[in-house]
Amino acid sequence: MAVNGGSEHFDVIVVGAGPAGSAAALIAARAGLSVALIERGEYPGAKNVSGAVFYGSAILNKLIPGWWEQAPVERHVCRRDLVLMSPTTSVSLDFRSSAAGYSEPPYNGFTILRPKFDRWFAAQAEAAGAFLLTSAVVDDVIKEDGQVVGVQVRRDMGELRGDVVIACDGANSWLARKAGLQRELHTHELSLGVKEVIGLDEATIRERFQLTGDEGVALEYVGAVTDSVHGGAFLYTNRDSLSLGILGQLSSLVEHKKRPYDLLEAFKAHPAVAPLVRGGTLREYSAHLIPEAGWNMVPTLYGDGILVAGDAAGFCLATGIYIEGINYAIQSGLAAGTAAVEACRRQDFTRYSLMKYMELLYQRNVLTDLRAYRHAPAFVNGERLQNVYPELAARISESLFRVAGDRKQKLLPLYWQTLQQVGTKPRHVLKDLYHVARAYLW
Amino acid sequence: MHIAVCLSRLPDPNTVEVDPLTGAVDASRMLYILNPADAAALERALQLxxxxxxxxxxxxxxxxxxxxLRDALAVGADDVLRVxxxxRTSTRPAVTALLLATALRTTELPDMLLCGTRSLATGSGKVPALIAExxxxxxVTDIVDFTLQGSMVRFLRRLAKGARSEGEVMLPAVxxxxxxxAALRYAGLPDLMKAKRAAIPVQDLSELGLSPVDLNFPAPTAQATMPPYRRPREIFVPEASLPPHERVLQVMSAGIAQKSGRIVSGSPEQAADQIIAFLADRGFVDRAG
Known part of the structure; x- marks a missing residue:
């Protein structure tokens, strides 16, 4: 590492020690580069909030074989529920599997507590040789002739210079905006997640969620749970606690004048959720922005001397079926790290050299997935999917399973009648069917 | 002048979570900080x-x-030392004080020793006094402000109920x-990075010329006495098994039962036995008879 005139020079400066940042720092440090990993929190993970289920176990396994044995993971997810809700009823699709892909190493996904996980992951990068600097807020990028040559840290003499800056500073990326790569985000592109961690003893969790050993469950809710706000809710089992929370699209929270914590309280009081959280004690309360628009909010991902990865790049797949982000963060971090390594090898840090990042993102299936499901976020956050169809499903199930001595209707008339009750026209349904097909089928 | 500052690392009280059932502290959730009083001491040292x-x-x-210690280096301390x-898993105040005092003796005695008056963890406030010993x-403990005049320190101490006392002490002093x-300053970026890479010197017992036996103080032998306490007042509670109106009567009589006789029945022998049992119950006669 070159030390010139007191200020240090790094090959790579990674801003933000979340999954994307630590992955980028890890791969660059392993390649022998001098890497600075800068984190604004007192420790990596201090400021990070996520559900969280981490579905990228296989990805991380390639990087750190058998990572789950040393990392602070909670439970491996082998049961997933998608629950449609009306105020009184819930209809769910329950998936559980003990197939090899789910219940044997490397597993499919783990529930994690981000403060612990991020601290561990950053420590891996540090062990590989990255220089981890905590309690350091990055205010701006330093530009010379349009080329990013470093970052400005909010400290005395806070200039830190490096050849490549990788911005992994999260959903509301200050750095990508300062570098002119990202526009101001719209409120309909962001969701606000409000989350609680509720302590509950291990035996109760196993019994309540029908789990054995370290098995875990991820429950995801759509419908009346968020009232008229577009969003959803989740409930994940940790070892001796539950992570649960609601997500609400910012624009619709504003439009309906709803407070997210009121929604969270309503969610916890819902008849389908209340028995699951009964008797728990509140341990943590946190909130975070989530970039949900997917493909449509992806910024320019590379510039002269700068790359954008993770949530800062909007790499979050919220399509209803998939609610993933951490895996894409790690993938994009690895891609950015690799691109930086190659740029350093060529000693060419212009955008043309760093364009390699795009190729790597396609190779690592980040952009391919995001592009394939580019129509899904708009559909998922649409009015009817959010509020009408869960209600419809609930009502149809209610009439289907109720025995009151009346003549039993066949399904089509029942469906027709319920459709009219909830005030949706058949052409809307057809239109939505087309949207579903476009978003998910081809 | 050479100023030494004693620092301690302790759990951030905001992260200490006690299990209400077992009383155990969840160590996995704990984060550690520099004791705030020690941070103030460090800042005063840097200002001086x-x-x-x-x-x-x-x-x-x-x-x-x-x-x-890295934090201390980052804000401007010249040397650091860990003992x-x-x-070892923990230290009692006497051990901490002995280790610190010995470390100062073996390296170089400072002109002034600053420390926090008490830790946020146990808060015994013993360490400064023991080091001085x-x-x-x-x-001088509980200092809220002090100025240096030559080799004399004028200080302002905190007393109870918001009172303050002024005084002077000659150096060297604790x-x-x-x-x-004082509030600890914010480190600049180059200093922070340099401190992060700095090697921290460590001294163990042998380097201090101590043996483990020196740290095994005999347990303090004080005579255990109970403080005097008031005998709790007995409150009359009516018998729960009685019907309500009788309980009300009992309460209204304020626990003073009306005198009432009792007539025993049966054959003369049985009656006599009952009377003797009654008296024996109350200790008037020996039952053996």
């Missing part, structure tokens, strides 16, 4: 320092305690500072 002066920061603790015996120096005495 003239260009030719030196500030040394010391701590007693395991390798994890290096982090607070620890491998394998080992060094045979005067100690000055124990309150947490509110």
């Amino acid at each position: 320092r003239a260009p030719e002066d030196r500030v040394t920061a010391l701590t007693v603790g395991p390798a994890e305690a290096d982090s607070i 620890w015996e491998e394998g 080992y060094l045979d120096w005067p100690v 000055l124990a500072v309150e947490a509110g005495a």
Whole structure:
């Protein structure tokens, strides 16, 4: 590492020690580069909030074989529920599997507590040789002739210079905006997640969620749970606690004048959720922005001397079926790290050299997935999917399973009648069917 | 002038979570901080320092305690030293004080020793006084403000109920500072990075010329006495098994039962037995008869 005139020079400066940042720092440090990993929190993970289920176990396994044995993971997810809700009823699709892909190493996904996980992951990068600097807020990028040559840290003499800056500073990326790569985000592109961690003893969790050993469950809710706000809710089992929370699209929270914590309280009081959280004690309360628009909010991902990865790049797949982000963060971090390594090898840090990042993102299936499901976020956050169809499903199930001595209707008339009750026209349904097909089928 | 500052690393009280059932502290959720009073002491030391002066920061603790020494280096301490015996899990105030005093003796005695007046963890406030005892120096605790005049320190101490007392002490002395005495400065980026890479010197018992036996103080033998306490007042409670109106009567009589006779029945022998049993129950006669 070159030390010139007191200020240090790094090959790579990674801003933000979340999954994307630590992955980028890890791969660059392993390649022998001098890497600075800068984190604004007192420790990596201090400021990070996520559900969280981490579905990228296989990805991380390639990087750190058998990572789950040393990392602070909670439970491996082998049961997933998608629950449609009306105020009184819930209809769910329950998936559980003990197939090899789910219940044997490397597993499919783990529930994690981000403060612990991020601290561990950053420590891996540090062990590989990255220089981890905590309690350091990055205010701006330093530009010379349009080329990013470093970052400005909010400290005395806070200039830190490096050849490549990788911005992994999260959903509301200050750095990508300062570098002119990202526009101001719209409120309909962001969701606000409000989350609680509720302590509950291990035996109760196993019994309540029908789990054995370290098995875990991820429950995801759509419908009346968020009232008229577009969003959803989740409930994940940790070892001796539950992570649960609601997500609400910012624009619709504003439009309906709803407070997210009121929604969270309503969610916890819902008849389908209340028995699951009964008797728990509140341990943590946190909130975070989530970039949900997917493909449509992806910024320019590379510039002269700068790359954008993770949530800062909007790499979050919220399509209803998939609610993933951490895996894409790690993938994009690895891609950015690799691109930086190659740029350093060529000693060419212009955008043309760093364009390699795009190729790597396609190779690592980040952009391919995001592009394939580019129509899904708009559909998922649409009015009817959010509020009408869960209600419809609930009502149809209610009439289907109720025995009151009346003549039993066949399904089509029942469906027709319920459709009219909830005030949706058949052409809307057809239109939505087309949207579903476009978003998910081809 | 050479100023030494004693620092301690302790759990952040905001992260200490106690299991209500077992009373155990969940160590996995705990984060550690520099004791706020020690931070104030460090800041005062840095403020006092003239260009030719030196500030040394010391701590007693395991390798994890290096982090607070790095913080001290980052804000401007010239030297740091960590003292620890491998394998030890905790220290009592007397041990901490002995280790710190010995470390100061073996390296270089400072002109002034600053420390926090008490830790946020146990808050016994014993360490400053014990160090002073080992060094045979005067100690002033609960200092909210002080100024240096030559080799004399004028100080302002906190007393109970918001009172303050002024005084003077000649150096060398141990000055124990309150947490509110100063706010620790913010380190600059180059210093922070340099501190992060710095090697932290460690001394163990043998380097201090101590043996583990020196740390095994006999347990304090004080006579246990119970403080006098008031006998709790007995409150009359009516018998729960009685019907309500009788309970009300009992309450209204304020526990004073009306005198009432009791007539025994049966044959004369049985009656006599009952009377004797009655008297024996109340200790008037021996039952044996």
